[in-house]
Amino acid sequence: MTELASKRSLDTLQLGRAFAALAVVGHHTTRTLAQPKYLGENVFPIFNAGDSGVMYFFVLSGFVIFLAHANDFGDRDNALRFVWRRVQRIYPALWVALICVVPLVLLMKADLSFYDLFSSFLLLPIEHEPIIDVVWTLRHEVIFYAIFAVAIWNPRIGWIAGAVWLALSFVQPVLFPVYPLAFVFHPAHVLFGLGILAYWLFDRRDIVSPKLCLTLGIVLFGGTWIAVAYGAFLKNAISTWCYGVGAMLMILGGVVLETKAALRLPRVLIFLGEASYSIYLVHFPALSGFAKVATKLKALGIPNELLFVMVATGGVAVGVVFYLLVERPLLTFFRTIGRVPKRVEA
Template sequence: MRAPQRYVGLQVLRAIAALAVVMYHATVFVFTRLHVFFAPIWRCGSNGVDLFFVLSGFVIVLSTQRLQGTRDGWKIFAERRLTRIVPLYWIATLIKVVLLKFDATANLTSDLSFASISKAVFFLPSVNALGDIQPVLNVGWTLNMEMFFYLLFTIALFFRANVFLCVGLPLLFLSAGDFLHIQGAGTAWTFYAQSIVLEFFFGMLVALAILRGKRLPAWLAWLAVVGGLYALFALLPPVWPKEIHTAWVQGIPAALVVYGAASLEGRLPHIPAWLIFLGDASYAIYLFHGLCGQLSPMLLVKLGIPSPVLSELGTVAISLAVGSLAYLWLDLPIMRWFKQHVLFHGKPVLHVQETLPRTGA
C-alpha cells in the first residue's frame, strides 16, 4: 500500500505537541521568574516531546521508502535531515548565546563555555551549570536525540540493510539503560542510555503497519487518539513518575495517538488552515519559545503584576507569534534556498519536515 503524500492529522498532532511543550514551560517560567508558588507546573505538557519522537520515527520511514536499498539513499537522507534541522537550530543557539552575553541575569542554567557551545553546535551531549545533561539551548537535548536517530538511520541506509533491525536493535539495547540505571551515572555518554530513544522505533513500527495497510477501524482509531491524548496530557505524570521507563509509560500512548491519526487520514473532518500552519511552524515554535517566552513574566514583574495566569497566557501568545514569524522569515526561506541550490546527481533535493510534502509541492 502506498502512503498518502500528506498526513494532515499528523500536522495537527505536531501543533498539539508544540503547544503542550510551550504551555509546560509557561508554568515553569512562573516559578523561575515570578517567584510565586500558588500556580502548579503542568508537567503533562512535557509529554509533547514523546509525541514528537514517535512522529519523527513514523515520518522518517514513510519519507525514505524510495531511498531504502539505493546506492546514494544515505547521502540524500543525511543531506535532507542536516539542511532541515541544523540551520534553524544554529540560529536559535546563536541568539541564545548573544542574549546571555548581553544579559547575564537571564542565564539560569546554561553553560556558555567554548566546550559547551561547541558540543551544542555538533549535537553532542553536554552538562550545564546545574549538572544536568543539557545544551546551551535548553530544548536542544531533544535535537541531540533526533540527530542520533538520524545517524543510526543513515548507517542503515548506507549498508542497504533492514532499517527496522539496524535502527530498532540499537535503540532497544540503549533503552535498557533505564532499567540498569545507567542514565543517572552523571556522564554525557550515558545520555542515550534511556528508554525514551525507543519512541523513535515505536513510530517506525506504526509506519510499517500503515504501509502494509493495517489501519485501525474508524471507531478504534478515534479511541486511540482521544484516549492516548488524555493519557499523555491529563493522566500519566500524577500516576507514573516520569523517571520510570518513559518509553513504556509515555511512548505507548503517543504511538497509539499517531497510529489512530494516521488510520483516520482521509476520514477526518475539515481542519482549519491556522491549525495546519501551526503544525508547519511547530519546529520554529519549539526552538524559539524558550528564548522569548520568559518576556511575559519578566514584564509582569517590572509592572508589579505577579499574575501566573497572565504570565502563562502571555508566554503562549508571545511564543506562538515569534515562532510563527521565525518560520515565515527564517525557516521557509532557508528551506527554499536549499531546495533550489542543493543538488544530488543533477536532481533537486526535496525537503521533508516532520510530515511529507503536499501533493504536487
Template sequence: MLAAKKHAGGTTAGKFELIQVLRFIAALAVVVCHSAFYSKERLDSGTISYNLGANGVPLFFVISGFVMMIAAEKMHNADGAWKLFAIRRIVRIVPLYWFATSVKLFTLLAAAGLVLHAQVDWLYIVKSYFFVPDINVDNEIKPLLAVGWTLLFEMFFYAIFTLALLVRVDAVKFTAPILGALAVASIFKSDTWNVVLAFYADPIVLNFLWGMLAARLMQRGVLIERSVAVLILLFSLCYLFFPRFPEYGNVITYGLASFLSVYCCASLEKAIKFTMPRVLVFLGAASYSIYLFHPLTAPAVPEVFKRLGIIYSVPSVVGSIFVALCAGAFMYRFVESPLTDRLNRYVKQYFNSSTDFKKQMKSFE
C-alpha cells in the first residue's frame, strides 16, 4: 500500500535537484533511442532498437506539469500574472527552438542530401516555426525539426495554463476537463479529422495533468514515506527504461510511471537534505538543448562511420550519444543560458516600468 504522510505547510517554489536529474534521464533516454535509430537507418540495419527511450517524452511532460504548478503557485490571484507567465514560457521555449529549426532549414537548403525526412515546403516550414501541427513528407504530424512535435504539446499546455491564470480559475480544475476531453476524443479519432484536432486528441496530454497533480500533492504537504518512495522510484524508472521482452505498456501506464517518478523524487527531496552531483544537475539544466540539438549532431557519427567503412553499430551509437551530450552542453552554456538570461532581463525591465504591476509581482517573485 502506498504509504504517505502529511507535513505541516505546503511546499515552496524552490529548486528540485532530483527533478533536474530526471530531466537529464529523460533527455538521455531519447538520445539513446534516436542514436540507435540513426545507426540503423544510416549505417547498419541490424542495429538493435531501443524503443523504451521514447518514454523520456511522457516523463518530460509530467515534469513540465509539475514545474508549471510550482512556478505559478502564487500567481493565481495576481493581476496580470498571466502576462508574465506567458512571456516567460515564450522566452524559455521559442528562441532556442527557432534557432535549432533554422539550423535544420539552412542545412536542408545547403546540403539536402544530408537531411532525411524533410523537404522544402514554405507553408509547412512557417507552420513549424509557429507551433502549428502539419503533415510532413513522411505523412506524419511533425514540424521541420521533428523532435519539436513535443513542443507543440508543450505550447498548447502553456496556453491552457495561461488562460487559467487569466480567468483566475484553479489550474487543475481548469485544465483537467480539457485534457481529459482530448484523451477521450482520441478513441473516436479518424483519418477525416482536421490535422490540428487529430494531433491534440491524444491521451499523451494527460501527462501534463499527472505532473500538476504531483505538484498539488506537494503543495498540500502530502509526501510518500522515504523508503517507499525509493522503492517506487526504482521500479518506475525500470518500468520506463529497462529493456524487457516482450515490451509491455501503453501511454497510460507509462504516464503513471512517470507521475510516480516525479512525485517520489519531489517527496525525497523534501524529506532528505542532500546535494546531487553538479554535473548531473548541469546536464538536467541542459536537457532542453540536448533534446533540441541531438537530431542535428548525433547523425553525423554514423555518416562518418559509413564513409570510413566502419560498419560497427555499437561504437556508432555510443559516439552519437557522446556527441549529442557534448553539443547540447555546449549550446546550453554558450547559447541557451546567456540568451535566456538576457531576454529575461528585458522582460523584467519591461514589467518593472509599470509601478502597479511591479508591486503586484513582488508577492511571488
C-alpha cells in the first residue's frame, strides 16, 4: 500500500490540508472582526475553535512525512536530502512573507528585537510570536523535522529521541509548565505521533472498515470543535489530544477509502490543498485590510454574515495569489536545482 500511495498524491490528504487552512482562516476572521474597531461582533461563534485546523495539520504532517520517507531510514545521504526538502518547502516562501510583513509591523511601531527577527527567519524557539501569528506552528514543525532527520541518519538514536520527546510532551502540562521547556515539549507534539500511528496502521492494511473509522473521526473531531467553540470544553491539552485522535481517524479512514475505492474529489479542493501553506502563511496579515473595508461597507447595510464571508474569502484569495506568484515558482526553482524526484509532498 505504501508503494501505491507513494506513486501519486492522495487527494484526501490535499483535502485535509485545505480543511485545516480554511478552518484557521475562519478562526482568524472571527477574531479580527470581533474587535471593537471593526464589526465588534463574534459573527460565527463556531469558528472560535477554528484553530483546531492546526491540530489536524500536525497529525497530517506526521502521516505524510512517514508516507514520503518511510524507506529512507539508515542512510545519511537520505537524511541530508530530507533536510533539503524541508528547507525548500518551508523557508523561501516564509522569507518572502516576512520581508513583506516586517515593514508593516515596524510602521505600526512594534517593538521588535534583533532576536525577534532572527528567530522568525530561522524558526528558532521564542516565547511570543512577534511578527506573523501563525508562524508559531512552524517552529514546532521544525523540531519534529529535526528529530525525523536524526532518525533517518541513525534510526536507533532517532527513534529513542523521538519516543522521549513525545513522552515528555505528553506530560508537559504537569512537569514543564513554563517556557522554554513548555515550548520544546508542547502537548501538541503528541499529534505528530498520532500521525505516525495512522501511517503504521495504513501501511499494515489493518483497517477493515474505513467508513466507520472516518465517521468516528468526524464525530470526535467535530464534537470537540463544537464543545470548545461554545465553551463546554476548554482549550487545553485534553481537547488537543481529542482533536488529534479524531484527526488520526479521519485521515486514516480517508486514505484507506481512497486507495480501495479510487475516490476522487473536486479539483478546486485539491488546488486549495496545494495552496494551503501559502493561505495559512499570509492570510492573517491580509485580514486586517479586508476588515477595514468591511467596516466601511457595514454602513451600507450589508449583513455582518456576508461581510464575514467577504473578509474570509479575501484572506484565502491573497493566499492563493501568493501561492501562484511566489510559493509555486520557488518550489519549481528549488526542485530543479536540487533534482528532487517527484514524491508525495508533505
